[in-house]
Amino acid sequence: MLKVRVLDHRDIKRNADRTIKQPTAKRNSLNNGIFRRKSPSKNVKVETLIQPEAEVQGDTNEKADLKVAATFERVFQGHFVDIPSPLSKLVRVFTSSTFTDTTVERNALMEDVYPALKEFCRETHGLDFQVVDMRWGVRDEATDDHMTTKLCINEIGNCQRLSLGPNFVVVDMRWGVRDEATDDHMTTKLCINEIGNCQRLSLGPNFVVFLCQKYGYRPIPSEILCTELDMLKRALRDEHEDTSLLDTWYIEDANAVPALFILQPISSILVNFNNKRIPKLQKQDAAAWWEAEASMQNSLRKAAKICYDRGYLTHEQMHNYFMSVTEREVIHGILKAKNPNEHCLCYVRHINNIVCAEAQQLLSSLRDERVPAKLDAANIRRSTIEWAGRDGVDTVFHADYIKRFCNDFYESITQMVNKAMKKHDKFRDHLFSEVLQHLCNALSVSNMFFGRDDELKAAESYIRSNSNVPVVYYGENGCGKTSTLAKIAREIRNWYDRGEQPIIVLRFLGTSPASSSIAPLLTSVCDQELRGTSPTELSKLFLHFKKMTTLATDQKPLVFFVNFFI
Template sequence: MDYHRDHKENTVRASRCVQIFLCCNPEETKVERKALREKVYPRLREYCRYKHGLEFQVIDAYMGVDPDDVHDCDVRKLRLKLLDDCLKFSAGPCFVALIGEQYGSTGIPEEIEVNEFEMILCRSQSEGLRTIVLENWYHRDENSVPAAYRLRAKADVLPDYYNKSNGRAREEAHAVWHDDFTEMTMTFSTIITECLKEGTIKPEQAQKYFTSALEAELQHGVINQPPSILRNCICYVCKIPHLTHHLKKLLANQKGPQGPAGQLPQEALAHAKLLRLRDEILPSLATVSDLRVYTSTLLGNHAGKMKQEYIEELCQQFYTDIVKLIDSSNKNTQKPVDNFEGVEVENMKHVTLCNLYASLSDFEWKERDQIKEYIVGKQPNTPLIVMGGPCTGKTVLLATCAKQYRYL
């Protein structure tokens, strides 16, 4: 029995929502995501509702997240949880990746075993690197088994990090975090690379220091999934060779199969990992499964014009591919008149998503009292509109209020 296939089919019958997880590098795909959001998602939402009686949702979990928080451990765990939900519950297509020329930034580990962390401190000191930042951000947690150093919350180290009433103090705290994050990333990269060369740390231990969110999500959402899931996944690859020509040249000049890896800049090593994922693993999967991988190449002399044409073609291809997958996954279903059980399932998923977003709230909101008054009926019978620019926390605010005032 194909457990994955049966589980997926049973889940599709219970779910009344097409949920697609969008995997990408946020800095590299701003234009593509904006075009899809404005031109394609509304059409697909209408198509799902009128053709199949389904809801349509794309989970772009970088939307509304402060750029300084994108690589946080909590945000990465939240993204993987949302990815899991899409794989399990989507009524059809569940995963789309937009892949370009960037491997993506790596985060810093949430937890490091005591022996490993103290070894990093000793090696850093012997190499003349500062350790005060690492010691400030990581604290020893004796309750962990085995004992480990755990990354402290930003609000504990920088009390003004989430201070919305004092913009200047908040900006200064963000600047400190940015500098400290960069320094910790460089320290980990330098020391762990040397330890790998010496064999004092195992490659599997080192993965947490060098794996980007893009790779983690591709591994979790595509590479480690069975064929029954892959048939509902799509990868759109856009190659712009001239942007990374110098990195490819460095990699080509390596001596031997391993090459002088320690002498290569980290940017080149990261690009090598991207090439392995993008140009080897994904195409190989596509040849042995129903995974769809589309590749476009933009040439240097006309990259600007070609980029615009690529985005237009991407929007058309995205719409066509998703419609086909929705139709094939729901060809034996009819638009429901009344499905109480399905509504209950959807409600439970919304509650779970609400709790996940609410867990990102680390500070008090002055707007909560206004929302509470509206909910309990002290405001006039008019719509409540929450306004704010990108990354100002609108979704997190509403999720926090929904969780706290659910039973009023």
């Protein structure tokens, strides 16, 4: 850690030719850890990288420009609060639906639209395009340990995290798997986690949903609070209902906090459920599971309704036993998502002359009330077609509908990507991205930091002292040096007096091209503080760096954090 005193960039801008005394401290080398120097500087002329436009068209543009300038300033000063996430290079879209409702549409997207979107993202913006369709090839093994739902939720999260622009299109993960097999709760949890990944990783779109005739399969939970399941069992016993199936399939996990009942893997009780070598035995165990699952489903729903009527459960807790996987995905992908109109699409398709009685009230509430209340009308597409063929949608009879659907899907996703790129264009600066990456790395590695009070107190004592000696923090691989250094960088502002405004320069060496060798490293560090063009010759670059470290006042401390791995 290297500690210096430096002038604020705005002070330098207003008085660029100001003469400052020569440094009196001895020369210090760049080391792992913290390095501080109290030293003023020679004449240095510095330019500010980002300034508001000289002529602004309207108050809105002026405020936007000032906000961008303030964001650049916060990043270059090393703040960890109110800074953007690094610009993603990925458009990752989670698609959600029920198994059989949208087979024709998903086939058309897979064959014609996704390749075109991949080419558009690559050629137009240099982005990678990915689609998550959890309904393709979810195997019985996922059903066995009740992981299907969990897989789906996980994938939605990936799309929201990674995607630029759209990130949620509801298309199901149920291709090649029975509804019952896909819709168990562990699979739902995986799906929800994946939704979160999409929201976290995607630039732009990250979730698209197809809501058609079916509400979707409603699985039993893979985990239930011990207190809640005990209450449900008591309610069933009060009604003289048998609870032996629940006792067999739900086993208490006392190590969980709070304690949980866990739905056991199917093959742990029905050992031939995955036995493909003996199809007859496998078929028998599969039938036994579906029968047991249906019975437990009815019992849990009945008990939940009783407990709700008695005031023991909230409506949300009761609804957990009636909810489909698709609705759960929509909740995480749209209803609970941040800025869903920038990232989500909903396709609603009606088929005339067909009434599907399956959970119609729940489907109508989700499709016609809850989603429209969260998404703008511009993000919802509605189509009405006539029944044709065996399954209602026929590739020949509905060719025009499928073509319009594919064209609209392509245009909607590309517009979301373009809009997201335009929004991020003002932050597409190489130096800004470099500095931001290291700040975000520090945030990431320090989020799970606990303890190390002695090290933190030692760092605080050093900051409050007048020492000019660099601090080196070293240890064996894996002992926590990086996370400790990141935690110190986040806490260091709290250790300065109120009138002092430290500037943090942080680099995790080897984590980016500009931090992988000495010349680009010094260039990025100098440009972060001086906002000028650094010399390319290495000897002059060393002098340029030394000049930067001599910009110092007691009110404007400059602290260097350099982390590398041996």
